[in-house]
Amino acid sequence: MAYDAGGYGGRDYGGGYDDSYDDRPEFRDGFRDLQPPEPGFDSANYVPDVVKTFVVYMYRHIREKNVYEIHQMYEGSFQKLSERLFKQSNWPAVEMIAPYVDNDHVFCLLYKEMWFRHLYARLQPTIEQRCDSWDNYCNLFQVILHGNVNMQLPNQWLWDMVDEFIYQFQSFCQYRAKLKQKTDHELAFLRQIDEVWNVVGVLNYLQALIEKSMILQILDEEKDGNLTFTATDGYDYHGGTNVLKVLGYFSIVGLLRVHCLLGDYQSGLHALLPIDINQPGVFNTVIGCQITTIYYYGFANLMLRRYLDAIKSFNQVLLYIFKTKQYHQRSSQYDQILKKNEQMYALLAISLSLCPHPKLVDENVNNQLREKYAEKMLRMQHSDEAMFDELFSYACPKFITPAPPNYDEPLVNFNQDAYRLQLKLFLSEVRQQQLLSSIRSFLKLYTTISIAKLASFMDVDEPTLRVALLTYKHKTHVINNDGSVLSNADVDFYVDDDMVHIADTKTTKRFGDYFIRHISKFDEIINDLDRVQLE
Amino acid sequence: MPGAQVPITIEQLVALNPYNPDILPDLENYVEEQVVTQTYSLDANLCLLRLYQFQPARLDVRIVARMLVKALMALPATDFNLCMFLIPERLQMEEPFLTLATLAHFLETAHFREFWDEANRNRDILEVVPGFEQAIQGYAIHVLSITYQRLPRSILAEAINVEGLSLDKFLEYQVNNNGWTLEKGGQLVVLPANEDNHPVLRKSSADSIPLEHVARLFPVLG
Numbered sequence: 004m005a006y007d008a009g010g011y012g013g014r015d016y017g018g019g020y021d022d023s024y025d026d027r028p029e030f031r032d033g034f035r036d037l038q039p040p041e042p043g044f045d046s047a048n049y050v051p052d053v054v055k056t057f058v059v060y061m062y063r064h065i066r067e068k069n070v071y072e073i074h075q076m077y078e079g080s081f082q083k084l085s086e087r088l089f090k091q092s093n094w095p096a097v098e099m100i101a102p103y104v105d106n107d108h109v110f111c112l113l114y115k116e117m118w119f120r121h122l123y124a125r126l127q128p129t130i131e132q133r134c135d136s137w138d139n140y141c142n143l144f145q146v147i148l149h150g151n152v153n154m155q156l157p158n159q160w161l162w163d164m165v166d167e168f169i170y171q172f173q174s175f176c177q178y179r180a181k182l183k184q185k186t187d188h189e190l191a192f193l194r195q196i197d198e199v200w201n202v203v204g205v206l207n208y209l210q211a212l213i214e215k216s217m218i219l220q221i222l223d224e225e226k227d228g229n230l231t232f233t234a235t236d237g238y239d240y241h242g243g244t245n246v247l248k249v250l251g252y253f254s255i256v257g258l259l260r261v262h263c264l265l266g267d268y269q270s271g272l273h274a275l276l277p278i279d280i281n282q283p284g285v286f287n288t289v290i291g292c293q294i295t296t297i298y299y300y301g302f303a304n305l306m307l308r309r310y311l312d313a314i315k316s317f318n319q320v321l322l323y324i325f326k327t328k329q330y331h332q333r334s335s336q337y338d339q340i341l342k343k344n345e346q347m348y349a350l351l352a353i354s355l356s357l358c359p360h361p362k363l364v365d366e367n368v369n370n371q372l373r374e375k376y377a378e379k380m381l382r383m384q385h386s387d388e389a390m391f392d393e394l395f396s397y398a399c400p401k402f403i404t405p406a407p408p409n410y411d412e413p414l415v416n417f418n419q420d421a422y423r424l425q426l427k428l429f430l431s432e433v434r435q436q437q438l439l440s441s442i443r444s445f446l447k448l449y450t451t452i453s454i455a456k457l458a459s460f461m462d463v464d465e466p467t468l469r470v471a472l473l474t475y476k477h478k479t480h481v482i483n484n485d486g487s488v489l490s491n492a493d494v495d496f497y498v499d500d501d502m503v504h505i506a507d508t509k510t511t512k513r514f515g516d517y518f519i520r521h522i523s524k525f526d527e528i529i530n531d532l533d534r535v536q537l538e
Numbered sequence: 539m540p541g542a543q544v545p546i547t548i549e550q551l552v553a554l555n556p557y558n559p560d561i562l563p564d565l566e567n568y569v570e571e572q573v574v575t576q577t578y579s580l581d582a583n584l585c586l587l588r589l590y591q592f593q594p595a596r597l598d599v600r601i602v603a604r605m606l607v608k609a610l611m612a613l614p615a616t617d618f619n620l621c622m623f624l625i626p627e628r629l630q631m632e633e634p635f636l637t638l639a640t641l642a643h644f645l646e647t648a649h650f651r652e653f654w655d656e657a658n659r660n661r662d663i664l665e666v667v668p669g670f671e672q673a674i675q676g677y678a679i680h681v682l683s684i685t686y687q688r689l690p691r692s693i694l695a696e697a698i699n700v701e702g703l704s705l706d707k708f709l710e711y712q713v714n715n716n717g718w719t720l721e722k723g724g725q726l727v728v729l730p731a732n733e734d735n736h737p738v739l740r741k742s743s744a745d746s747i748p749l750e751h752v753a754r755l756f757p758v759l760g
Binding site (some may be wrong): 292 | 557558578581582585587588591592593594614616617619620622624625626627630643646648649656681682684685686687688689690693699726733734735736737750755
């Protein structure tokens with residue numbers, strides 16, 4: 004069946020499922036197997052008929068490269084069966100379903116990928132299961148990198164693979180860092196498994212996917228118009244495969260995320276450079292990817308003091324979520340979307356408190372922001388450090404300590420160390436910017452004012468004021484990669500000996516855009532009139 | 539030429555193979571090289587800090603300290619902060635990191651007098667990196683240039699830690715080469731005009747229209 008790009012693959016598609024799933028062929032045999040299982044139900048060794056049908060159909064659709072059907076089953080049927088049959092238990096082990104799919108090696112790896120993802124979402128993985136999942140990802144990525152797989156999979160699934168891979172890595176680091184509650188068995192196990200979820204391994208897999216897929220060259224050549232990648236959402240319409248290319252693409256976002264989790268914001272942003280977030284791209288095709296990209300991009304810029312970039316990107320994606328979140332309500336991703344939405348409002352509140360630029364924020368987003376954070380923003384503008392602490396702690400990523408601990412030293416929990424460091428450094432930056440807010444509010448009231456007078460208003464001595472003015476200039480001026488200086492100050496000034504002159508910041512009305520818009524519109528009307536035929 | 543190996547530069551290593559712990563010694567040597575040759579590479583140094591994060595036992599305090607001094611010299615860029623994000627907190631509580639953090643704090647908040655006092659008390663950390671003093675003076679002048687059109691001589695003196703005859707010579711050099719002028723018998727320094735200390739010079743983006751917007755009109759107008 005030909006894949007229709009206009010149908011669901013467009014950027015506005017929700018990705019949820021609806022009740023017409025009950026009519027799907029894999030549920031054809033009726034609902035008798037969908038009753039909740041009896042207690043003592045041995046889900047690992049019993050394969051319900053409906054699951055047999057599920058894997059058979061899934062296997063067929065993958066062989067036939069029927070991306071639409073794969074997506075329906077992946078997003079819809081899998082979720083439904085999980086909800087009805089495996090709410091608190093695992094899907095049948097891969098060995099049980101393998102006979103129904105010709106023991107196909109690749110399908111089994113894909114099935115296990117879904118199997119582990121279900122486990123992590125519903126239950127607590129044991130340490131052995133964490134290791135097995137790592138092995139499965141290694142095998143899966145090896146096959147994709149070196150095995151010439153010829154499949155087309157939905158972007159949603161490919162994104163989920165990268166996303167889950169990093170999530171499980173993060174989870175393992177957090178798990179390993181809580182040494183106090185570990186049993187002797189677990190500690191002994193941990194000592195021996197240095198390569199499992201090793202940070203170098205994780206980074207190298209992401210890097211390998213990027214390199215082998217040649218995604219950087221593809222994105223480059225696309226700019227010259229030499230081939231299409233973005234225009235087809237990454238899919239291949241000539242009988243080829245999209246898997247390696249799209250995984251490579253999503254790994255770019257993956258690198259951004261991992262670097263941010265390690266506190267290396269510069270490298271994260273550097274890794275993201277090949278993707279222009281201001282242009283439509285494959286990252287828009289999966290809402291989870293779009294949100295993750297902007298969340299980490301914005302956060303990294305916030306930590307680099309590039310407040311304008313942070314504000315603009317948060318605004319962009321928050322507006323998008325505002326307009327489209329109703330389409331995702333039935334999706335399994337919905338909770339995640341809402342969580343990140345709230346976190347980004349908090350980050351936007353922080354950014355705007357440090358760098359007020361109300362004009363950059365869309366009206367709808369601003370209304371939401373006011374509703375959630377009006378009072379907190381006021382307190383932050385008065386340098387309430389506790390408020391910055393609260394919002395930062397709520398909204399920041401779950402930072403990790405990548406290195407294994409020294410198991411011979413006394414056992415402590417160090418899972419909070421990474422977060423505490425980032426918070427501490429962020430708050431010290433906030434403290435350095437303490438006087439900026441009051442300078443801003445005083446400067447807005449005057450066109451010129453002497454140093455002496457301003458100092459007395461602010462209740463500081465003159466040298467302190469001069470130093471604060473220099474700090475204001477330093478903190479509001481960003482150095483770009485090419486060395487140029489960019490000011491993100493909303494109120495600017497210069498000092499002439501002992502007088503402060505405030506720059507006239509009255510924004511002139513933009514007549515140009517207005518006229519252009521109306522010229523085009525008028526032209527349209529004229530053309531329409533020409534086409535009207537009078538009887 | 540068959541058989542000949544093209545020597546790979548550190549920059550290439552960092553770009554192509556950054557997550558390989560084997561390159562750690564090369565990166566450490568490169569820090570020393572940056573100090574001696576008065577060059578600087580943020581990417582290579584971040585790469586080294588990252589590898590130290592992965593293998594904390596191999597962290598060399600002396601090398602990290604040198605790296606941080608180089609990062610201070612990169613002000614007004616935020617390099618010092620970027621490095622600190624990657625250094626474990628308990629290490630930051632020890633010397634020389636505590637002193638370096640204090641110095642950074644003074645510079646970030648333009649407390650130049652306090653900075654030079656503290657720097658004087660810690661010459662051992664700083665003197666090993668040639669060019670330090672000039673780099674900080676450059677930063678101080680940068681901040682003054684984006685703030686002041688005309689500034690009192692005493693403020694300049696405090697910011698760059700130069701007084702008396704040395705300051706006279708310094709000013710003479712700036713007047714002859716960098717467009718500075720002096721007024722009031724040398725008591726007032728006039729800095730060259732730029733977008734930041736002369737906001738009228740800033741191109742108002744409100745009035746400019748990108749070409750592509752106007753281009754949309756060409757079919758209509760033509």
